[in-house]
Amino acid sequence: MVLARRLLNLKESGTLKAMAKAKELQSMGVNVIQLDVGEPDFPTPENIVRAAKTALDSGYTHYTPSPGIPELREAIALKLREENRLNVSRDNIVVTPGSKQAIFYAVMALVDEGDEVIIPTPAWPSYMEIVTVAGGRAREVPSTTDFSVNTEGIKEAINERTKLIIINSPNNPTGYVMSEKEVSELADIVADHDVFVLSDEIYEKLVYERQHISIGSLPGMDEKTITINGFSKAYAMTGWRLGYVAAPKPIASAINKLQQHSASCPSSFAQKAALEALKPETPVRPMVEEFRRRRDFICGALEKLHFFRFSKPLGAFYVFPDISATNMKSGKFCDLLLEKAGVSTTPGEDFGGYDSHIRISYANSMENLMEAVSRIERVLESLP
Ligand SMILES: Cc1ncc(COP(=O)(O)O)c(C=O)c1O
Missing domain, CATH: 3.90.1150.10 (Aspartate Aminotransferase, domain 1)
Incomplete structure (x- = not known):
């Protein structure tokens, strides 16, 4: 073969x-x-495109620091502190070529051969496949009929091999948004076990009914949560390939090493555009x-x-x-x-x-x- x-x-x-x-x-x-x-x-949006053009016109077309330009990491950390109540600074942030890449790095950084990763389903297919590439085993836990997360099922699925639980709220493909109660129940489960949670919050801004809650903001969760987000969905920037991960420092540092030896860094002028995207005028x-x-x-x-x-x-x-x-x-x-x-x-x-x-x-x-x-x-x- x-x-x-x-x-x-x-x-x-x-x-x-x-x-x-x-x-x-x-x-x-x-x-x-x-x-x-x-x-x-x-x-x-126009202001974002303009920022990229300005960057290109001024010759901003070379490698950047591997975890992203300092001002963008700073702006992302500020956004996460203010909007998501996460206890993070620039050192917790790695900017990546798309949030898919951020998820790939995070799973590669945490999952060893034979480790189990709990994935509530229905779920975005790449989670399962990325876990497979890392040599882990995806344990799928089907949700209840209205697509709320089956926290009891997750508790039962945890064992000594479980390394990570991947959640995605708002969810692709169901559009379900986890309630405050569900997020807090899940945080309790994570607190009681030696596991991490990867919270994919890429659709965070697209909510119509409930408020989005970042699980990493709950007491004690900052050391056990890897938060993923990006610019594709909220800012209509899918082709710019820009995402980010916020993680405890040792994990962020490992992810940065993976990036150094694969993508090197995210696109330079796209990062300038992302800095603009985060401004309130977008x-x-x-x-x-x-x-x-x-x-x-x-x-x-x-x-x-x-x-x-x-x-x-x-x-x-x-x-x-x-x-x-x-x-x-x-x-x-x-x-x-x-x-x-x-x-x-x-x-x-x-x-x-x-x-x-x-x-x-x-x-x-x-x-x-x-x-x-x-x-x-x-x-x-x-x-x-
Ligand atoms: C749930 C979820 N996470 C992550 C991504 C990846 O987004 P991107 O790599 O464009 O940031 C997608 C894209 O469809 C998605 O649906």
């Missing part, structure tokens, strides 16, 4: 695969509405309000179809309906929607084996969402 053993069980990214299928059809001239992509359709609110409008539309429209069962998402930009009424598995139903309706969605099986669900991203224009819903309705009407 040519490949290293650690790659033998690695699965392709289901979300990127769905996106690639849609793009291929589009390149053949097929009109495909993409409800598969996990990225805001808005342009990056228009995040209008984007969040537009997502809320789309969420209300898509949930209302799906309800009217009387076909899908779903919990109304409280955050992010996804809805994760149960498609059991189609009598089809998620992959097959997604293929049908793509082929017959030109609507691209993502199979639920990729999010921890949720074969009777699909993920619909409503990060698309209202016009496209309306057209997609009527196309989906036509496909449902044609089912036997």
Whole structure:
């Protein structure tokens, strides 16, 4: 075998695969509405783009310090202290090329061969695969029916091999936002055991109902929490590839070493743009309000179809309906929607084996969402 053993069980990214299928059809001239992509359709706000242009024009195009430029790490630490109540300084922060890379580094830094990582599901597929690459074992703990986190199940799954629990609130793919009670119950469990929690807060700003709470802000949790965030979702900056990790200093330092020997540093001018993004003048609110409008539309429209069962998402930009009424598995139903309706969605099986669900991203224009819903309705009407 040519490949290293650690790659033998690695699965392709289901979300990127769905996106690639849609793009291929589009390149053949097929009109495909993409409800598969996990990225805001808005342009990056102007003030951010301007900051990057200024950086480029002034020749800011070389390597930067490996953990990121000091002023950006400082600004991130300040944001985390003020908005998230985390007890962090610049030395706890490493800026990375995307938050996915930050998660990769954090898992590589903590998980040894044979260690277990608890992942409440439904969950973003990359968590499971990154744990596999690190030689660990992903222990999936299915959530309860409304997608709230199954804290009892997590407690039962912890054993002497457990190293890490990965949480993601607001959640991809369900849009669930953990309540204060759930966050505090989970913090109690972590406090009672020799485990860390990795809290992926990339959708933190996209909340419509509840308040987002960072688990790292709870008493005693600063030494046991690795907080992940980034610029992709809140600032419509997916292509800029910029994320960050806030971790206890020894972990942040190990992550920095991993970065030194892989990416070297994040992109220089993108870091200048990120510094601008964090300023209060960046228009995040209008984007969040537009997502809320789309969420209300898509949930209302799906309800009217009387076909899908779903919990109304409280955050992010996804809805994760149960498609059991189609009598089809998620992959097959997604293929049908793509082929017959030109609507691209993502199979639920990729999010921890949720074969009777699909993920619909409503990060698309209202016009496209309306057209997609009527196309989906036509496909449902044609089912036997
Ligand atoms: C839950 C979650 N975490 C992390 C990421 C990675 O984001 P990025 O690497 O663009 O910062 C994504 C992207 O889809 C995501 O959905």
